[in-house]
Amino acid sequence: MPERRDAEYLVVNLARAIRPNEVTFSGVNSVLPMAACVLARRAYDFDFTYLSVAGGVDVFPKKLPRSSTDPALLAGTAAIFSNADFYDLATRGKLDLIFLGAAQVDAFGRTNVSAIGDWAHPKVRLPGGGGAAVMMPVAPRVALWRSEHTTRTLVEKLEFITAAGKTAVLVTPYAVFARDPAKNERFHLASYRDDTDPAAIVARTGFSFEAARAVPTAPMTARERAALDAMDAFDLLENELPRVTGLR
Amino acid sequence: MANKIVSLAEMARSIPDGSSIGFGGSFLHRAPFALVRELVRRGARGLEVIKSSPGYDIDLLARAHAVSRAKAGIVAIEGGLGLAPSYRRAVEDGELQLEEHSCMTIVAGMRAAAAGVPFAPVAGVFGSDLLALNHWKTVADPYGSGKETVVVPAISPDVAVIHANEADANGDARVYGSPPWDRELTRAAKRVFVTAERLVSSAQLAQQPELTLLPGFMVEAVAIVPRGAWPGSLHPDYDVDYAAVEAYLEPGDAALARHLAAAPEARVFSRA
Numbered sequence: 001m002p003e004r005r006d007a008e009y010l011v012v013n014l015a016r017a018i019r020p021n022e023v024t025f026s027g028v029n030s031v032l033p034m035a036a037c038v039l040a041r042r043a044y045d046f047d048f049t050y051l052s053v054a055g056g057v058d059v060f061p062k063k064l065p066r067s068s069t070d071p072a073l074l075a076g077t078a079a080i081f082s083n084a085d086f087y088d089l090a091t092r093g094k095l096d097l098i099f100l101g102a103a104q105v106d107a108f109g110r111t112n113v114s115a116i117g118d119w120a121h122p123k124v125r126l127p128g129g130g131g132a133a134v135m136m137p138v139a140p141r142v143a144l145w146r147s148e149h150t151t152r153t154l155v156e157k158l159e160f161i162t163a164a165g166k167t168a169v170l171v172t173p174y175a176v177f178a179r180d181p182a183k184n185e186r187f188h189l190a191s192y193r194d195d196t197d198p199a200a201i202v203a204r205t206g207f208s209f210e211a212a213r214a215v216p217t218a219p220m221t222a223r224e225r226a227a228l229d230a231m232d233a234f235d236l237l238e239n240e241l242p243r244v245t246g247l248r
Numbered sequence: 249m250a251n252k253i254v255s256l257a258e259m260a261r262s263i264p265d266g267s268s269i270g271f272g273g274s275f276l277h278r279a280p281f282a283l284v285r286e287l288v289r290r291g292a293r294g295l296e297v298i299k300s301s302p303g304y305d306i307d308l309l310a311r312a313h314a315v316s317r318a319k320a321g322i323v324a325i326e327g328g329l330g331l332a333p334s335y336r337r338a339v340e341d342g343e344l345q346l347e348e349h350s351c352m353t354i355v356a357g358m359r360a361a362a363a364g365v366p367f368a369p370v371a372g373v374f375g376s377d378l379l380a381l382n383h384w385k386t387v388a389d390p391y392g393s394g395k396e397t398v399v400v401p402a403i404s405p406d407v408a409v410i411h412a413n414e415a416d417a418n419g420d421a422r423v424y425g426s427p428p429w430d431r432e433l434t435r436a437a438k439r440v441f442v443t444a445e446r447l448v449s450s451a452q453l454a455q456q457p458e459l460t461l462l463p464g465f466m467v468e469a470v471a472i473v474p475r476g477a478w479p480g481s482l483h484p485d486y487d488v489d490y491a492a493v494e495a496y497l498e499p500g501d502a503a504l505a506r507h508l509a510a511a512p513e514a515r516v517f518s519r520a
Contacts, residue, residue, distance in 0.1 A: 028322060029324050031328070053274070067276055069276070069277050070487075071426075071484065082428070083274075083426070090371075119377075122339065122340055125336045125340050126331075127324045128323055129321070129322065130301065130351050131300075131350055131351040131352050133353075133375075134350045134352040135352075137371075162376060162377070163350070163376050239328030240328070
């Protein structure tokens with residue numbers, strides 16, 4: 001099932017963005033990062049702290065809720081780390097890795113989640129960036145995901161810049177792009193799915209990028225596979241693909 | 249102690265057309281959705297919705313042509329159900345004037361209103377087109393750090409409505425779990441209303457006052473509305489009723505009428 005494979009590639013490569021001992025966070029409308037954090041806890045040996053917009057600290061539910069804002073992410077938490085807490089944590093630079101979504105992404109990891117067409121008279125009104133404009137400039141690192149990888153979603157010029165800042169990683173169903181968030185630099189292609197190649201990624205990407213360092217994405221490990229299977233959330237993850245989200 | 253209990257219909261009638269309303273909760277969780285439906289039933293017009301992450305609530309009001317302005321950071325139904333279709337149509341048609349925020353910029357505005365100052369600083373935002381779009385100003389640190397900070401104007405909704413797990417007749421309201429931005433909202437608004445799952449005694453609330461988010465002296469009225477957050481969740485009392493959300497999303501007036509008639513408050517309460 002190609003769609004399942006797309007969703008799994010997104011989740012595994014978002015999980016791989018998490019580093020040992022980091023504090024990480026998933027927000028509203030963020031099922032894929034929620035799944036990535038649960039996968040990382042089960043598949044990797046290092047420790048990290050996972051905060052969710054629902055207010056839970058290190059809650060890794062056995063059964064993923066359909067909504068990443070769901071109080072299921074409070075079950076068993078030792079503390080309520082509420083909205084004011086995690087926003088302030090982020091804005092004082094202590095949320096190490098923040099996952100953010102987008103409709104369009106440019107080569108500098110800036111995002112448009114606002115509108116297609118003129119903002120005041122949009123052809124398509126998009127959901128909006130949530131806290132992205134506030135968080136993206138202050139987070140040490142941001143990992144983006146985009147479930148549709150085409151020339152209209154990965155673009156040279158955004159129709160509106162909803163948020164800009166310290167993007168380090170962009171994961172799509174076909175590739176992982178990376179950049180140094182401390183520098184004003186463009187993405188380079190870090191890795192690509194093993195059934196594609198750099199030329200194919202170039203063809204489906206609207207911004208230009210350097211691909212000299214690109215390698216095939218490391219195959220899913222047995223532990224990553226097992227963690228995905230244990231989540232048993234394929235319907236949920238496929239729901240995040242563009243067929244369903246309305247972000248096409 | 250005052251008895252502030254009113255019916256849901258009385259509460260909806262006391263919110264005039266044209267009001268700016270901040271709703272509690274986030275997306276499908278802990279929001280006063282019964283009151284939103286009651287505003288639709290009374291034929292409200294020209295409302296402004298102020299909420300970082302509205303979804304079903306603003307969509308329903310847009311579907312009923314009850315909302316003409318909004319301050320919001322992200323709008324979606326969530327739960328794998330995509331964008332909010334009626335909200336989207338209303339913005340695209342120009343029926344709804346959006347002031348697009350970045351969630352925390354709304355909260356910073358509410359914090360300013362709560363603290364009684366005309367504006368408040370907020371981190372980040374630089375590099376975003378929202379800065380110019382909203383004519384937000386920046387200030388240099390007057391204490392000389394050299395840091396430039398965005399400041400947003402105070403936001404004081406005419407009305408705040410939150411849904412609590414428990415309330416007493418005085419309006420003291422207890423919330424379990426995470427209250428999203430309900431604390432900031434209720435401190436920023438000019439009038440505060442509570443809908444609550446259950447009526448409890450003041451003595452019960454006094455046993456654990458740290459769970460009382462909102463003291464009654466700040467509250468104008470309270471309506472006891474079991475399953476008042478339906479079809480959303482209320483921690484820890486009930487989960488999202490996704491079948492009902494999906495039924496709501498069916499297009500057409502008949503589907504909307506069916507949805508409103510299926511709501512718990514339509515089946516439980518006599519229509520006052």
